[in-house]
Amino acid sequence: EDKVVQSPLSLVVHEGDTVTLNCSYEVTNFRSLLWYKQEKKAPTFLFMLTSSGIEKKSGRLSSILDKKELFSILNITATQTGDSAVYLCAVPGYSSASKIIFGSGTRLSIRP
Amino acid sequence: EAQVTQNPRYLITVTGKKLTVTCSQNMNHEYMSWYRQDPGLGLRQIYYSMNVEVTDKGDVPEGYKVSRKEKRNFPLILESPSPNQTSLYFCASRQQGGNTEAFFGQGTRLTVV
Numbered sequence: 001e002d003k004v005v006q007s008p009l010s011l012v013v014h015e016g017d018t019v020t021l022n023c024s025y026e027v028t029n030f031r032s033l034l035w036y037k038q039e040k041k042a043p044t045f046l047f048m049l050t051s052s053g054i055e056k057k058s059g060r061l062s063s064i065l066d067k068k069e070l071f072s073i074l075n076i077t078a079t080q081t082g083d084s085a086v087y088l089c090a091v092p093g094y095s096s097a098s099k100i101i102f103g104s105g106t107r108l109s110i111r112p
Numbered sequence: 113e114a115q116v117t118q119n120p121r122y123l124i125t126v127t128g129k130k131l132t133v134t135c136s137q138n139m140n141h142e143y144m145s146w147y148r149q150d151p152g153l154g155l156r157q158i159y160y161s162m163n164v165e166v167t168d169k170g171d172v173p174e175g176y177k178v179s180r181k182e183k184r185n186f187p188l189i190l191e192s193p194s195p196n197q198t199s200l201y202f203c204a205s206r207q208q209g210g211n212t213e214a215f216f217g218q219g220t221r222l223t224v225v
Binding site: 031032034041042043044045048050088090099100101102103104105 | 145147152153154155156157160168170202204206211212213214215216217218219
């Protein structure tokens with residue numbers, strides 16, 4: 001059965017800290033991995049990763065994929081209170097690409 | 113503006129009273145899905161659709177129905193809502209293929225009493 005597992009489930013850090021969020025997956029015929037940020041509304045897209053070892057970067061956020069070890073990490077440097085959110089990792093399923101499997105998310109809280 | 117529109121945003125209803133949550137996208141996407149989000153359980157897929165008249169069950173389809181008569185619309189129907197369907201619901205759409213991101217509607221918070 002396809003699955004996506006995120007860790008930690010929750011994390012509390014101080015403003016300015018660097019955090020690393022983890023996502024491991026077991027999905028048949030993997031094609032891509034997606035990261036989303038969810039505040040008190042709909043998830044918003046952050047990154048799509050398809051190739052191993054190629055870092056995607058957007059400001060203080062970056063992400064990388066390891067297709068051999070079946071995981072991805074999302075890094076946030078110099079965290080700000082606005083980074084407080086639930087971060088979701090997702091992988092399209094094999095049986096149907098329209099089916100996306102989400103991890104349970106990591107709830108990140110940034111304290112001033 | 114490219115978007116996925118859900119209605120209503122908030123709904124309180126009573127057990128057994130049929131309801132429909134609408135979802136419409138203006139991006140000509142083939143794939144559409146419904147998710148429910150519950151604390152500690154993340155986003156779970158209810159139903160998904162690969163194109164007009166093509167739908168399939170997700171992980172938690174019990175108590176729900178969908179239809180895809182037009183490409184842009186994918187309504188979620190609760191024929192006889194029960195309190196365990198109290199949840200936050202999201203509709204999403206994406207372009208066909210394995211390497212495209214999903215766009216989400218703003219969510220519908222449903223309470224069944």
